[in-house]
Amino acid sequence: MTAPMPISLRVNGERVDAHVLPRLNLADFLREHLHLTGTHVGCEHGVCGACTVRVNDEIVRACLMLAVQTDGASVQTIEGLSDSGEVADLQAAFRDRNALQCGYCTPGMLMAAQDLLKQQPEPDRDQIREHLSGNYCRCTGYHAIVDAIESTARSRRERK
Amino acid sequence: MTGRPTDREPLSVLDRPNSYIGKTVPRPNLDRLMQGRGLYVSDMELPRMAHVVFLRSPHAHARITAIEVGAARSLPGVIAVVTGKELAAVMTPWVGVLSHLKGLKSAPQSAIALDRVCWQGEAVAAVVATSRAAAEDAAEHVLVEYQELDAVTDMCTALDPQTPVIHPSLGDNLAFERNHDAGAVDQAFADSDEVVEATFVFGRHTGVTLEPRAVLADWNAAEARLTIYQGTQAPHMVQNIAALHLGLQEQQVRVVCKDVGGSFGIKVHIYADEMATYALSKMLRRPIKFVADRIESFNTDIHARDHRCAGKIGVKRDGTITAFEIDDLTGIGPYSMYPRTSAIEANQVVNLIGGPYATKNYRARARVVFQNKNVMCQYRAVGHPIACSVTEGLVDLAAMRLGIDPVEIRRRNLIADDAYPCASPSGLRFEKLSHHASLDKLLDMMDYEGLRAEQAELRKRKIHRGIGIASFIEVTNPSAAFYGVGGARISSQDGVAVRLDAQGSVICQTSITEQGQGSESLTAQIVGSVLGVSMDRVRVILGDTDNTPYGGGTWASRGAGIGGEAALQATKVLRKNILDVAAAILQSTPAELDIVNNSVVNADDGMPRIELRELARIVYFRPDTLPPGIQPELMATRHFVPREYPFAFTNGVQASWLEVDTETGFVKLLRHWVVEDCGTIINPQLVDEQIRGGVVQGLGAALFEKCIYDERGQLTNANMADYLVPMSGEMPDIDVGHVVSPAAEGELGAKGAGEAGTAGAAAAVTNAVNDALRPFGTIVTEIPLTPQVILTALGRI
Numbered sequence: 023m024t025a026p027m028p029i030s031l032r033v034n035g036e037r038v039d040a041h042v043l044p045r046l047n048l049a050d051f052l053r054e055h056l057h058l059t060g061t062h063v064g065c066e067h068g069v070c071g072a073c074t075v076r077v078n079d080e081i082v083r084a085c086l087m088l089a090v091q092t093d094g095a096s097v098q099t100i101e102g103l104s105d106s107g108e109v110a111d112l113q114a115a116f117r118d119r120n121a122l123q124c125g126y127c128t129p130g131m132l133m134a135a136q137d138l139l140k141q142q143p144e145p146d147r148d149q150i151r152e153h154l155s156g157n158y159c160r161c162t163g164y165h166a167i168v169d170a171i172e173s174t175a176r177s178r179r180e181r182k
Numbered sequence: 183m184t185g186r187p188t189d190r191e192p193l194s195v196l197d198r199p200n201s202y203i204g205k206t207v208p209r210p211n212l213d214r215l216m217q218g219r220g221l222y223v224s225d226m227e228l229p230r231m232a233h234v235v236f237l238r239s240p241h242a243h244a245r246i247t248a249i250e251v252g253a254a255r256s257l258p259g260v261i262a263v264v265t266g267k268e269l270a271a272v273m274t275p276w277v278g279v280l281s282h283l284k285g286l287k288s289a290p291q292s293a294i295a296l297d298r299v300c301w302q303g304e305a306v307a308a309v310v311a312t313s314r315a316a317a318e319d320a321a322e323h324v325l326v327e328y329q330e331l332d333a334v335t336d337m338c339t340a341l342d343p344q345t346p347v348i349h350p351s352l353g354d355n356l357a358f359e360r361n362h363d364a365g366a367v368d369q370a371f372a373d374s375d376e377v378v379e380a381t382f383v384f385g386r387h388t389g390v391t392l393e394p395r396a397v398l399a400d401w402n403a404a405e406a407r408l409t410i411y412q413g414t415q416a417p418h419m420v421q422n423i424a425a426l427h428l429g430l431q432e433q434q435v436r437v438v439c440k441d442v443g444g445s446f447g448i449k450v451h452i453y454a455d456e457m458a459t460y461a462l463s464k465m466l467r468r469p470i471k472f473v474a475d476r477i478e479s480f481n482t483d484i485h486a487r488d489h490r491c492a493g494k495i496g497v498k499r500d501g502t503i504t505a506f507e508i509d510d511l512t513g514i515g516p517y518s519m520y521p522r523t524s525a526i527e528a529n530q531v532v533n534l535i536g537g538p539y540a541t542k543n544y545r546a547r548a549r550v551v552f553q554n555k556n557v558m559c560q561y562r563a564v565g566h567p568i569a570c571s572v573t574e575g576l577v578d579l580a581a582m583r584l585g586i587d588p589v590e591i592r593r594r595n596l597i598a599d600d601a602y603p604c605a606s607p608s609g610l611r612f613e614k615l616s617h618h619a620s621l622d623k624l625l626d627m628m629d630y631e632g633l634r635a636e637q638a639e640l641r642k643r644k645i646h647r648g649i650g651i652a653s654f655i656e657v658t659n660p661s662a663a664f665y666g667v668g669g670a671r672i673s674s675q676d677g678v679a680v681r682l683d684a685q686g687s688v689i690c691q692t693s694i695t696e697q698g699q700g701s702e703s704l705t706a707q708i709v710g711s712v713l714g715v716s717m718d719r720v721r722v723i724l725g726d727t728d729n730t731p732y733g734g735g736t737w738a739s740r741g742a743g744i745g746g747e748a749a750l751q752a753t754k755v756l757r758k759n760i761l762d763v764a765a766a767i768l769q770s771t772p773a774e775l776d777i778v779n780n781s782v783v784n785a786d787d788g789m790p791r792i793e794l795r796e797l798a799r800i801v802y803f804r805p806d807t808l809p810p811g812i813q814p815e816l817m818a819t820r821h822f823v824p825r826e827y828p829f830a831f832t833n834g835v836q837a838s839w840l841e842v843d844t845e846t847g848f849v850k851l852l853r854h855w856v857v858e859d860c861g862t863i864i865n866p867q868l869v870d871e872q873i874r875g876g877v878v879q880g881l882g883a884a885l886f887e888k889c890i891y892d893e894r895g896q897l898t899n900a901n902m903a904d905y906l907v908p909m910s911g912e913m914p915d916i917d918v919g920h921v922v923s924p925a926a927e928g929e930l931g932a933k934g935a936g937e938a939g940t941a942g943a944a945a946a947v948t949n950a951v952n953d954a955l956r957p958f959g960t961i962v963t964e965i966p967l968t969p970q971v972i973l974t975a976l977g978r979i
Binding site for chain 2: 043045053058059060061062063064065066067069070072099100101104113116117118119120122123124125126127128129132147148150151152154155156157158159160161162163164165166167168
């Protein structure tokens, strides 16, 4: 164990200054230090995707990144995406399609889905399934999630 | 709205204007979960909260000869290091048996191992510190000396005389045996034209809830009360058991269940580490939090299945099934789980084999043995996937032998839809099932003939696709026959309290729990429909033993059927009470009034008379204006448990369409269909999503999931990268259809739906793989159907 290190970053647009141990991962930093508990921890080794957050516009596994690596970065969590309204239509589609049951995977799932829709506005079902393959859901069987993302993509295209 | 008889209730309390029953409406409060504002136990913090980490045995079976904790105790942040012997002063041990499972035996189990560990992962010491990281650091400094003992790992040899007995006081490694013999089995086989035998092997797998098990226990010494925040399916059961083993009264224990990150039966049991956490809180007089990490989850969350079942079926040349016989063996780990026991799955296999079929000749033996692996217990669809895979596998093998179509053999043998009520040869009583209607609907949905033609065409091009069909029955709405009769304090009844608040909204407290199935939604739908208020005026409170009626919770596909009926009955009483008050206020009679759209209206012409908001204002703030002698009761409570049938059986049928790559052994799922009959459907979307989610858990078992132990009892794939669960890219779209046969008991008519998907998915897939492999003259009867299993069957490796 070494001494805490100073970091300064933006989290959901707000500046955050903290001293953190070098071994602290980003997920624990968000959850335990900033109390942003919407970022969930499912496997702690980068497989399940429940801790997916956005760092400098790229989605990452918060359990595989150290907090000290985010010094100077901009981090967006599900709380930030919700408050800004960026994923409001996606959330509405998830609600209407019951694309969540226990909800534990959902923040990470929404993060991954929004990432896909930003890159690929017209994904087919196979592309949606492929893009979500790093996000485990144990409740829904994925079908409803694919439906919700597909319908969001459609309505975003129609709005344009 | 039309007039209705004035001297009795309408025919159905659900058949009302603006009813939510049978409608897809979004679940309340999903925004909380989608915006990251849920409250899972792993999110919770309390003042003075400390974290516990368990040091766990690296051995499957070993004697603990010494534990040295001094170095760990002196590390920064460490509050306590507690051994099993120290904890035993606070908490008594338990034995997981039920008296109705005759002969079931198990050994006393402690929260933390005392002098011996019996599986890799059993806790040997607890380290409590100000942070989880500090506790984990300190755990590395606890020195434990072990003397390794022979590990019993192979269930097939667990009963051999030369195999060590894990608990010498029990005499042998046999936890439970059940034998059943109905009809004239030997004669039936002798009279059969063909007898087909096969042995079916099921991998040991587990639930992999995305949120690991988590508990926060808060003993308040000044109040002499323990508050347990836990993601559990059965809060009152946890209350009872925590109190029992801590020497407390139940009223001294409150169990609070907020959001739960997946359960599937994993979170309906009493785990040693959770018991230890309650005890540590009492011992250390402060809140203690335990969150399992993923390795701990794999090593200590209950495992399930792991059966080896030899099956035999007799058939006449015309396809008539003459008899079933099975010999089932399962290994459950070193202890029978508490309090539901680890004999239920094998018992269910015996109950359910052959269940959809008319034959009365059935013989079964099931043996449950101890071994030095993690404990096994009830996980979603307990026993059903095994019974369904064996039954439907045998039926398909018999059809193959006779050269008749899998659909045809089912049509000839499924219990006729007009044969009810009737009983199975294992003694199950069926009130009303719909096997034939379900099968017909399934064939229509999937275009069976079209798929057969496509399959034949593709075969010419060496593309090997298969169709698999699996009919099944499912146990739902269990009465006290499941656990209560065996002495377990697990309630089979549920209670609901509804009250009109001072603004005319409804507060509803129910003893069923929510883990994402939609308990909250179905309760609000029923209350809103029966009372005549909009759903947004119904607030549902659940998961708190201080604030809900007493009841069982949500497991065994019981929430809608039992908790829903209680909600219906409570709301009927509230409705009557409201109409009594309204009649007094309006100088009318209750029979002339109704409640629609949050207002009391005339029953005959629907004209609004008084809003519930105004009625509530008068009752709560101006009771002085009511006629003398009127005491309004704007709160009502009702409980419900099925009494006529011990279980409400449902039925269904699944079909899988898949392709086998005979070069690589990979199976690609192309489509999956389910038709099931859960009686009254409260919310079609929620039912369909329960089915789909259940199917995918069954598909995981069929293709991927297996806890792989080595011969020394080491779990070799205890992480999410090596233990494979279904990912979105591998799963097919799943079409769901329904046949509706409402349960006769009660007024709601709902049966369970949560386990139907899991019950038959693996059977449908296995049958489809065998259908695809038919040109190769080989069959597979082992899941998961890994490439290795398939290539071995093809003789390629």
